[in-house]
Amino acid sequence: MILSRSLLLLLLGGSASFASSLAVYQDQTIYTTMPKENYIGFAQGIKAKCEGNAVPLSTLSSCPEGKRLCKLLSTVKNSEQELRVVQSNIKVLNQLISLPKPTSFDAANFIETAKQVGEEQAKLSQKEAMLNKEVMIKQRDFQKQAPTRQALQTVKTCKKALELTIPRGYIFFSTNYEADIEEKEITVIQNLSIVNRSGIDIETDRAMFYYRSAHQYVNPLHFNPWIVSKYVPVPKRVYKSKKMMNGKEVMLDMAMMAEESVAGSQQPTAPVASYEDAREYKIKNLTLPSTGVPLDVQVLQWKVPLECEVRAYPYANSKAFHVCSFKPKFQIDSNKWKIKEGEKVINENATGEYYHGKYYLYTTVEEDIKILRKPIVQKERETGIFGGTARKKDGFVLTLTNKSDRSKTLTLVDRIPASTTDEIKVKLLSINSDKKIDYKMLKNGKIEMKIILGANETKKIEVLFEISYDKELKINY
Numbered sequence: 001m002i003l004s005r006s007l008l009l010l011l012l013g014g015s016a017s018f019a020s021s022l023a024v025y026q027d028q029t030i031y032t033t034m035p036k037e038n039y040i041g042f043a044q045g046i047k048a049k050c051e052g053n054a055v056p057l058s059t060l061s062s063c064p065e066g067k068r069l070c071k072l073l074s075t076v077k078n079s080e081q082e083l084r085v086v087q088s089n090i091k092v093l094n095q096l097i098s099l100p101k102p103t104s105f106d107a108a109n110f111i112e113t114a115k116q117v118g119e120e121q122a123k124l125s126q127k128e129a130m131l132n133k134e135v136m137i138k139q140r141d142f143q144k145q146a147p148t149r150q151a152l153q154t155v156k157t158c159k160k161a162l163e164l165t166i167p168r169g170y171i172f173f174s175t176n177y178e179a180d181i182e183e184k185e186i187t188v189i190q191n192l193s194i195v196n197r198s199g200i201d202i203e204t205d206r207a208m209f210y211y212r213s214a215h216q217y218v219n220p221l222h223f224n225p226w227i228v229s230k231y232v233p234v235p236k237r238v239y240k241s242k243k244m245m246n247g248k249e250v251m252l253d254m255a256m257m258a259e260e261s262v263a264g265s266q267q268p269t270a271p272v273a274s275y276e277d278a279r280e281y282k283i284k285n286l287t288l289p290s291t292g293v294p295l296d297v298q299v300l301q302w303k304v305p306l307e308c309e310v311r312a313y314p315y316a317n318s319k320a321f322h323v324c325s326f327k328p329k330f331q332i333d334s335n336k337w338k339i340k341e342g343e344k345v346i347n348e349n350a351t352g353e354y355y356h357g358k359y360y361l362y363t364t365v366e367e368d369i370k371i372l373r374k375p376i377v378q379k380e381r382e383t384g385i386f387g388g389t390a391r392k393k394d395g396f397v398l399t400l401t402n403k404s405d406r407s408k409t410l411t412l413v414d415r416i417p418a419s420t421t422d423e424i425k426v427k428l429l430s431i432n433s434d435k436k437i438d439y440k441m442l443k444n445g446k447i448e449m450k451i452i453l454g455a456n457e458t459k460k461i462e463v464l465f466e467i468s469y470d471k472e473l474k475i476n477y
Contacts, residue, residue: 019206022207031204033162041151050162057154069145069290083131083132090125195292196288207288279333319365325361350362369408371398389469391466397462400451400459417465423470433459
């Protein structure tokens with residue numbers, strides 16, 4: 001049969017248009033490529049398929065010279081061989097020294113020989129130490145890049161697409177974020193950090209990275225009616241001592257227990273279903289050699305309006321801190337950040353979180369503000385009983401100090417006790433300071449104050465509250 005020219009071109013073009021691909025999941029990696037040879041790499045625990053059929057793998061007796069990892073392994077082996085030669089020379093020299101001494105000898109000649117032997121021993125010892133260190137460094141370098149020193153190949157040549165399944169941990173990725181903060185705007189840069197230590201140097205037209213497992217199991221779930229029925233009290237069982245039972249009663253009781261156990265096991269168990277958000281990233285024309293060194297690739301860059309302030313929670317922490325909030329354009333996958341202001345690095349390990357519909361970025365500690373929180377001493381507390389109600393006054397004093405030569409504005413959040421029962425009532429009595437404090441009393445005892453501290457100013461704030469409750473009650477807070 002003679003193929004038409006157009007059909008022949010179509011068949012030839014089909015193989016040329018094949019696109020290699022890489023799919024990295026949390027539990028495995030799938031690499032599909034058009035192989036030019038049987039050599040795969042220094043991989044371990046991988047599975048290979050050609051056109052959907054399993055392909056057996058074998059170790060190579062000799063590694064192809066042109067491959068990067070083969071060259072690296074060759075340098076490791078050369079250094080190991082050089083070390084073995086030096087160690088062998090040391091052994092031979094030590095054997096020569098241990099030979100029986102001649103009965104008569106020339107003293108001058110013996111001294112000269114001993115001197116030469118000593119110098120040679122010192123040289124060999126120094127060279128051995130140097131080579132030991134060199135071999136260790138090269139071995140570790142290779143181990144970071146490949147899990148084994150045995151190169152793998154396919155037993156049969158695959159002329160179609162070869163699919164390699166690589167176990168978890170050999171190729172992995174993470175996301176990291178950088179924030180460039182201006183006065184009222186933030187520039188967010190999201191990077192993928194990809195590490196390949198599979199022993200396979202990868203070149204692919206398209207790489208996909210998934211924040212989910214390739215293998216997921218969801219328990220079958222069907223509607224189960226919620227039954228309401230007439231209550232029937234369960235009669236209490238009378239248990240007899242085993243000693244008082246005869247053999248027949250014991251067997252009958254055990255049979256009943258077994259029947260109840262089986263009946264109980266037939267009850268439907270609570271269904272369990274898991275779902276991970278399918279966050280995924282795509283990179284075209286990716287070259288990913290198996291070096292064990294992270295490869296950082298920028299994924300996104302975007303800008304949004306930003307609001308920043310200094311906040312403090314004296315009841316939990318004596319330090320104030322800077323926090324910025326914004327509404328992200330894209331979902332944020334990691335809460336670890338690098339914060340910059342232009343070229344200046346503010347924090348290499350900042351933390352962020354989603355909270356109340358916004359994303360909050362905790363940038364730095366405000367070192368210039370010192371906060372001290374002390375309860376009002378016991379003798380200043382007043383407790384009175386009016387009728388059957390006890391009223392107890394309590395509070396605390398906040399001392400804020402600005403050590404800077406510039407004024408500081410902060411939002412201070414503190415609290416008074418919050419009651420969860422009508423039997424105990426709490427009310428704020430006063431917030432006192434030399435100057436009027438701008439504050440809001442919010443739910444659950446939360447107090448939010450706006451404070452302005454002048455340069456080198458110290459401000460004291462007294463917070464008083466009252467708890468009323470039945471005099472027969474004992475309270476704790």
